[in-house]
Amino acid sequence: MTKRSERYIPLVVSVGQVAIFPYYILWLKQASLTFTLFTWLFAAFSFSAALGYRVFQSRKNTVKSYVPSVYMGMGVIYITAGFIRNSFEFLPYIALLLQVSLGFLQGYHHAWHIEQKAFRLHAIHHYLIVGTIMVALSFVKILSPMTFITVFGAVLFSCGIWLTFQMKVLES
Structure with a gap:
């Protein structure tokens, strides 16, 4: 991963999660x-989330972290939540599935993020941003909360694709 990606994408993800969380609630x-x-x-x-955190910590090879997939997964969850507009009888079950998935991915991301060199700098900037x-x-x-959730999901998914592309370029 390049230094710029290491520096900004985890910060975008962690700040975005906190900023979008009231809309998600x-x-x-x-x-x-x-x-x-x-x-x-x-x-x-x-x-x-506790399980996701523990899964990352128990991995022997933390260099290969699947973080691009985690970003894409979180993006899909937020996009899905943003597009669900109608209330129907299966919605609580869908919400449970989304909550469990999102919790696992966020726990995994947090465990990965605190291992990064830029984490201390991110912690300071995180609160300010x-x-x-x-x-x-x-x-x-003028925008609905669902618009914010969907846009943030697209940003997360794009970050995952970007990092996947960069990892493939660096491996070549």
């Missing part, structure tokens, strides 16, 4: 119908 609240189901969906997310983005998003009233 709105979607999840609509999908869950009750507060009890909403909390169970977040419990599933947390347990799955998230604060700025959240203030800016508070002024945007």
Whole structure:
């Protein structure tokens, strides 16, 4: 991976996840119908994230990390959530599947990210950028939350494709 990709893509992903999370919570609240189901969906997310974190830590070869696939997977999940607009009886089951998948991928990404050289720098910039983005998003009233979720999913998917392409170029 080139230095520029190592430096910016993990920061884009981690900042984007925090900035998009309030919009994702709105979607999840609509999908869950009750507060009890909403909390169970977040419990599933947390347990799955812990599993993803542990799976990365237990790997012997952390150099080959599958991070481009993780980005593409998270992108597909956000795009899927962004395109689900109708309320139907299977929506809580779909939300559970998305929560478990997203939790696992985010846990895996976090475990990978803290191992990177630029993580300490990212931690500082992360809070500053998230604060700025959240203030800016508070002024945007004409776009639906689903638009933000879908666009962020496309950004994540694009980052995964970009990193896959770069890895193949470096291997050649």
